[in-house]
Amino acid sequence: MPADKTGKTKLAVITGGGSGIGLAMARTFARNGYSVVITGRNAKRLHDALSQLGKDQAQVTAIPCDVRDPASVEKLFQEIGKLRSTIDVLINNAGVAHTLAPVEKLPIETWKEVIDTNLTGTFLVTRAALPWMHAGATIVNNLSIAAVQPFPGMSAYNASKFGALGFTQALREDLRKRGIRVVALLPGATDTNIWGQFWADAPREKMISAETVAEAVLHAASAPANATIEEIRIGPAAGVL
Numbered sequence: 001m002p003a004d005k006t007g008k009t010k011l012a013v014i015t016g017g018g019s020g021i022g023l024a025m026a027r028t029f030a031r032n033g034y035s036v037v038i039t040g041r042n043a044k045r046l047h048d049a050l051s052q053l054g055k056d057q058a059q060v061t062a063i064p065c066d067v068r069d070p071a072s073v074e075k076l077f078q079e080i081g082k083l084r085s086t087i088d089v090l091i092n093n094a095g096v097a098h099t100l101a102p103v104e105k106l107p108i109e110t111w112k113e114v115i116d117t118n119l120t121g122t123f124l125v126t127r128a129a130l131p132w133m134h135a136g137a138t139i140v141n142n143l144s145i146a147a148v149q150p151f152p153g154m155s156a157y158n159a160s161k162f163g164a165l166g167f168t169q170a171l172r173e174d175l176r177k178r179g180i181r182v183v184a185l186l187p188g189a190t191d192t193n194i195w196g197q198f199w200a201d202a203p204r205e206k207m208i209s210a211e212t213v214a215e216a217v218l219h220a221a222s223a224p225a226n227a228t229i230e231e232i233r234i235g236p237a238a239g240v241l
């Protein structure tokens with residue numbers, strides 16, 4: 001069972017942990033001996049997620065948080081501080097996509113929601129978590145293949161993920177001397193409900209599972225402290241799009 005220097009179980013904090021890839025990561029980390037905190041805006045979704053975890057839910061705590069809101073993020077870490085004095089793994093996973101639209105038809109509200117969640121949210125959560133993180137800890141930012149590859153109709157999503165990749169790379173340099181590993185996670189098409197936001201009939205059967213992504217993230221977080229894993233690119237071998 002993973003343990004920190006004090007012998008306590010290691011703690012993983014996963015934003016957007018109530019569904020999809022985040023929930024799969026919560027299950028995978030809990031099954032591998034971690035204590036886990038999952039967050040999301042929707043308290044009912046978090047509650048339902050806990051019940052889906054079966055016996056693994058004993059190791060998982062759900063705390064509602066909106067990553068766009070600095071006060072909500074601050075409150076999240078106050079609550080986490082009541083549970084533990086250190087965070088071993090932070091996974092910035094909360095994210096939204098948007099209805100496909102050419103730039104001239106993209107509402108400003110959509111642009112702001114996507115940038116605030118996927119880019120600013122990643123910054124806010126990371127900033128609040130860092131005082132609790134020490135050498136040997138790992139930060140994983142769930143970006144997307146859309147952080148390096150443009151797609152038509154997805155300008156806000158692409159901009160948020162390209163930006164979050166830049167943030168991730170700068171963060172890695174900030175933290176190199178502190179011995180905190182920063183991993184850019186770039187999944188391709190993964191079978192989750194996010195596809196309903198822009199392509200309802202997407203061929204889910206061709207996608208990889210959220211569990212496959214979760215296993216790769218666990219592997220990166222479990223690497224020896226002196227090893228750097230900077231990027232995980234994972235997706236369907238045969239492609240989907």
Ligand SMILES: NC(=O)c1ccc[n+]([C@@H]2O[C@H](COP(=O)([O-])OP(=O)(O)OC[C@H]3O[C@@H](n4cnc5c(N)ncnc54)[C@H](OP(=O)(O)O)[C@@H]3O)[C@@H](O)[C@H]2O)c1
Nearest residue numbers: 016019020021040041042066067094095144189190192194
């Ligand atoms: N599925 C794919 O093919 C794929 C590929 C590459 C990257 N990704 C990335 O993977 C991440 C997870 O997505 P998913 O595919 O697992 O879809 P998902 O099931 O829709 O998960 C997104 C999660 O983010 C949470 N969330 C959204 N806005 C939030 C906010 N403002 N504050 C806190 N939590 C928020 C949602 O919970 P609430 O609604 O309760 O807040 C939800 O649990 C995203 O960053 C996505 O961009 C997905």
